[in-house]
Amino acid sequence: MTLLTSVLRGTVQEIPPIWFMRQAGRYLPEYRDLRANAGGFLDLCYTPEKAARVTLQPIDRYDLDAAILFADILLVPQALGMDLWFEPGEGPRLAPALAEGDAAVLFEQRDIHDRLGPIYETVSRVRAALPQEKALIGFAGAPWTVATYMLAGGSVKDPAGLRAVVYDDRERFAAIIDVLTDATIDYLKKQVDAGAEVIQLFDSWAGGLPEALFDQFCVAPVARIAAALRAHADIPVIGFPRGSGPLYRKIAALPDIAAVSIDTGMPADWAAEALSPLAVVQGGLDPLLIVKGGTEMLKAADQLRASFEGRPFVFNVGHGLVPQTPPENVAALVNHVRGR
Numbered sequence: 001m002t003l004l005t006s007v008l009r010g011t012v013q014e015i016p017p018i019w020f021m022r023q024a025g026r027y028l029p030e031y032r033d034l035r036a037n038a039g040g041f042l043d044l045c046y047t048p049e050k051a052a053r054v055t056l057q058p059i060d061r062y063d064l065d066a067a068i069l070f071a072d073i074l075l076v077p078q079a080l081g082m083d084l085w086f087e088p089g090e091g092p093r094l095a096p097a098l099a100e101g102d103a104a105v106l107f108e109q110r111d112i113h114d115r116l117g118p119i120y121e122t123v124s125r126v127r128a129a130l131p132q133e134k135a136l137i138g139f140a141g142a143p144w145t146v147a148t149y150m151l152a153g154g155s156v157k158d159p160a161g162l163r164a165v166v167y168d169d170r171e172r173f174a175a176i177i178d179v180l181t182d183a184t185i186d187y188l189k190k191q192v193d194a195g196a197e198v199i200q201l202f203d204s205w206a207g208g209l210p211e212a213l214f215d216q217f218c219v220a221p222v223a224r225i226a227a228a229l230r231a232h233a234d235i236p237v238i239g240f241p242r243g244s245g246p247l248y249r250k251i252a253a254l255p256d257i258a259a260v261s262i263d264t265g266m267p268a269d270w271a272a273e274a275l276s277p278l279a280v281v282q283g284g285l286d287p288l289l290i291v292k293g294g295t296e297m298l299k300a301a302d303q304l305r306a307s308f309e310g311r312p313f314v315f316n317v318g319h320g321l322v323p324q325t326p327p328e329n330v331a332a333l334v335n336h337v338r339g340r
């Protein structure tokens with residue numbers, strides 16, 4: 001068992017395990033080098049040799065407790081038949097946008113593993129190269145968040161605002177969520193079979209939903225995915241219903257959820273009181289404090305840890321590291337948390 005998996009099972013550690021969302025990526029010069037010689041971001045994701053190297057880059061640089069598979073949450077809708085590309089400077093695009101278009105493409109029988117096979121190979125390559133004591137985290141987007149991109153055909157300013165589309169034909173939307181949930185289960189089982197020891201579900205756009213929609217489209221699909229993974233192999237699942245405030249309790253209370261990752265806006269003391277009795281807590285240092293660095297960053301890290309003293313806790317950020325993060329600040333933070 002690794003330090004991360006033991007804490008995710010409820011062990012309290014003096015020094016918490018530490019990893020960061022988006023610990024690989026554009027803020028690292030070695031990533032930008034590799035990316036410049038690849039055919040683009042998706043080419044990186046689908047080339048196991050390169051994706052494995054990118055996954056391991058932050059592990060080579062810092063003393064982290066886990067690697068997270070380098071891939072993207074939008075590979076699942078692509079495997080279901082949607083067109084996916086990245087518009088430079090604008091972000092992801094998916095076509096056809098399902099808010100207006102026909103969702104029939106999603107309901108055609110197809111083998112998602114044809115497309116996703118290289119991702120499983122990346123997982124097994126990373127597991128083979130990773131030191132024993134470090135955990136490998138696999139992931140997927142939670143269905144609501146992935147569906148917002150599918151409805152809009154890409155990123156939108158206010159994903160919760162898509163509820164107008166949901167109310168317009170709730171049954172059609174529920175069917176889309178069901179297809180996504182099934183595909184996500186199949187995808188994650190294969191990641192586990194290939195060597196992933198922890199799974200995180202990114203529900204980055206779970207914030208701002210009324211409770212009834214949150215229950216139907218965030219809690220229920222995440223519960224179904226976590227239960228299916230538990231039945232398949234007993235590995236810890238981390239939920240990340242970013243921005244959902246007090247509704248975090250509903251994800252933390254799910255029987256098959258081991259941990260919740262708290263976002264930047266969540267008060268740590270509230271999380272320790274309300275969430276720690278229900279699940280292990282991970283997170284939620286402001287990633288922009290790591291851009292700033294220095295004593296302000298280190299003090300905030302100490303405060304965060306103090307809130308969870310005597311409770312199982314995984315050190316992480318409240319949302320992914322941003323491209324302008326100086327890598328030396330990450331190194332200083334890791335050393336500080338480790339007591340060096």
Ligand code: CP3
Binds near residue numbers: 320
């Ligand atoms: O945490 C990790 O390091 C693992 C890899 C990972 C990526 N994306 C790599 C990536 C993970 C876990 C994701 C998840 C993801 N992808 C989410 C959920 C988490 C979050 O940040 O909210 C979302 C919403 C996406 C969709 C997506 N992919 C967006 C909005 C973007 C940014 C587009 C842009 O140009 O900024 C991506 C691209 C992406 N995914 C990059 C990386 C490293 C940047 C790719 C590049 O240009 O090199």
